[in-house]
Amino acid sequence: MWSPLQGVPLSGGKVSGSALVTDQRLSFNLGVDERSGVVIEPGHPLQGQTIAGKVLVYPGGKGSTASSFSLLQLVALGCGPLALVLVEADAITVAGAVLSAIPLVHAFPSDPTAIIRTGDLILVDGDAGIVEHIQD
Numbered sequence: 001m002w003s004p005l006q007g008v009p010l011s012g013g014k015v016s017g018s019a020l021v022t023d024q025r026l027s028f029n030l031g032v033d034e035r036s037g038v039v040i041e042p043g044h045p046l047q048g049q050t051i052a053g054k055v056l057v058y059p060g061g062k063g064s065t066a067s068s069f070s071l072l073q074l075v076a077l078g079c080g081p082l083a084l085v086l087v088e089a090d091a092i093t094v095a096g097a098v099l100s101a102i103p104l105v106h107a108f109p110s111d112p113t114a115i116i117r118t119g120d121l122i123l124v125d126g127d128a129g130i131v132e133h134i135q136d
Contacts, residue, residue, distance in 0.1 A: 009129035027063030037079030071096030
């Protein structure tokens with residue numbers, strides 16, 4: 001178990017869910033199938049896994065401005081992430097999270113991808129900027 005992490009909130013809301021963690025950047029546009037939420041980017045550590053209904057913990061976004069719309073579409077189709085926990089957010093991902101009304105927290109004192117493990121049940125408070133472990 002790890003201590004709560006205090007980051008900077010960028011998109012509000014409070015959710016809990018199972019973490020899906022990678023140390024690689026991810027593009028929602030062309031990197032994730034918009035109809036299923038499955039990561040399709042060849043060679044990505046999450047390739048073949050779904051982000052649907054997960055708290056996605058990763059360094060940050062990559063790719064084009066279409067990623068904002070892709071994230072919105074994923075959420076609208078029910079196959080998007082519950083929340084985003086990023087090392088360093090980019091404007092494109094923030095815009096997608098705000099439009100999709102999903103919590104986003106970033107800029108932690110320690111890298112969350114090195115602390116949080118895939119499968120950890122975590123609470124993300126996008127209003128207070130807190131991420132905490134709630135169950136093994």
